Amino acid sequence: MIRTRFTELVGIEHPIVQGGMQWVGRAELASAVSNAGGLGILTGLTQPTPEALAAEIARCQEMTDKPFGVNLTILPTINPPPYDEYRRAIVESGVKVVETAGNNPVNHLPDFHEAGIKVVHKCTSVRHAVKAEEVGVDAVSIDGFECAGHPGEDDIPLLVLLPRTVDSVSIPVIASGGIGDGRGMAAALALGAEGVNMGTRFMATVEAPVHRTVKEQLVANSERDTDLLFRPLRNTSRVARNAISQRVVAMLDEGAQFPEVRDLVAGVRGKTVFETGDLDAGIWTAGMVQGLIYDIPTAAELLERMVAEAEDIIRGRLEKLIG
Numbered sequence: 036m037i038r039t040r041f042t043e044l045v046g047i048e049h050p051i052v053q054g055g056m057q058w059v060g061r062a063e064l065a066s067a068v069s070n071a072g073g074l075g076i077l078t079g080l081t082q083p084t085p086e087a088l089a090a091e092i093a094r095c096q097e098m099t100d101k102p103f104g105v106n107l108t109i110l111p112t113i114n115p116p117p118y119d120e121y122r123r124a125i126v127e128s129g130v131k132v133v134e135t136a137g138n139n140p141v142n143h144l145p146d147f148h149e150a151g152i153k154v155v156h157k158c159t160s161v162r163h164a165v166k167a168e169e170v171g172v173d174a175v176s177i178d179g180f181e182c183a184g185h186p187g188e189d190d191i192p193l194l195v196l197l198p199r200t201v202d203s204v205s206i207p208v209i210a211s212g213g214i215g216d217g218r219g220m221a222a223a224l225a226l227g228a229e230g231v232n233m234g235t236r237f238m239a240t241v242e243a244p245v246h247r248t249v250k251e252q253l254v255a256n257s258e259r260d261t262d263l264l265f266r267p268l269r270n271t272s273r274v275a276r277n278a279i280s281q282r283v284v285a286m287l288d289e290g291a292q293f294p295e296v297r298d299l300v301a302g303v304r305g306k307t308v309f310e311t312g313d314l315d316a317g318i319w320t321a322g323m324v325q326g327l328i329y330d331i332p333t334a335a336e337l338l339e340r341m342v343a344e345a346e347d348i349i350r351g352r353l354e355k356l357i358g
């Protein structure tokens with residue numbers, strides 16, 4: 036049993052969080068992670084409307100009586116989704132944990148806190164973690180450069196970013212990006228984290244609602260099989276390398292502007308990859324930790340073995356090194 040301030044804060048057994056994942060963070064996966072003693076998270080914007088999110092939360096509540104959260108990704112887009120309505124759906128659902136990401140969550144905090152919801156803000160730099168603490172979030176997740184999705188523009192790997200963040204805030208810090216087993220978990224705890232957050236590793240579990248071919252590709256891929264898209268646009272995104280990602284990187288390197296690649300990177304194409312297993316149908320998100328994924332366990336098997344491995348390392352291997 037590994038207890039931290041974070042396990043106490045959100046009322047979970049193991050300090051392991053399944054981060055929000057577009058198209059993947061549905062009730063099947065979130066409830067499986069929560070039933071296994073971790074913190075499962077539904078992805079708010081995977082649901083097309085606030086009403087659909089309310090229904091998905093209700094579905095998840097039927098599948099688990101343990102705590103789970105909802106991810107609210109605040110994107111700086113031209114036509115933003117109705118964030119206030121998504122927030123209302125979350126508040127009214129009785130969910131007790133929210134993961135915010137993408138932008139400063141300050142406008143959402145009063146409503147969440149009034150409803151007794153704990154807010155974990157996920158960010159990619161020390162300065163944003165410090166800001167998040169200042170505006171009153173309850174914990175921060177810090178995403179290293181290794182991570183799937185948006186690593187930011189500073190390119191600081193977790194080995195430096197995590198302890199720097201721990202040195203700079205007093206709220207619990209969750210380590211994110213590049214973690215896939217008990218070794219990564221023990222290392223994160225050693226660096227001062229009070230929990231770990233994983234995306235890619237959870238995609239390759241039995242309960243993840245994505246096509247089996249995608250999970251098998253995660254097992255087959257190495258740590259080198261990701262691409263960074265949108266670097267020249269300063270909106271970097273780490274994705275699984277495939278024919279489309281290579282084409283988009285080449286186009287942007289040659290000076291293409293976003294409108295020229297818009298169709299290739301459309302979210303609906305990524306959704307098709309997950310639904311059909313056609314790995315080149317579009318862009319799909321995955322991190323460097325692919326190189327450490329060797330199998331497709333259930334969420335419960337994964338959590339059990341990670342905790343056992345982390346405990347063995349802490350109590351066994353590390354202790355024995357001390358002469």
Ligand SMILES: Cc1cc2nc3c(=O)[nH]c(=O)nc-3n(C[C@H](O)[C@H](O)[C@H](O)COP(=O)(O)O)c2cc1C
Pocket residue numbers: 053054055056057058059078106108135136137157178181182183184185211212213214232233234235236238319320321322323324
């Ligand atoms: C398929 C996929 C979709 C993701 N979508 C989101 C998202 O919508 N919002 C978000 O905040 N993070 C998203 N993430 C990032 C994860 O929540 C998490 O921060 C990241 O995966 C951690 O790095 P790891 O993959 O190395 O564990 C996504 C990750 C994956 C793999």
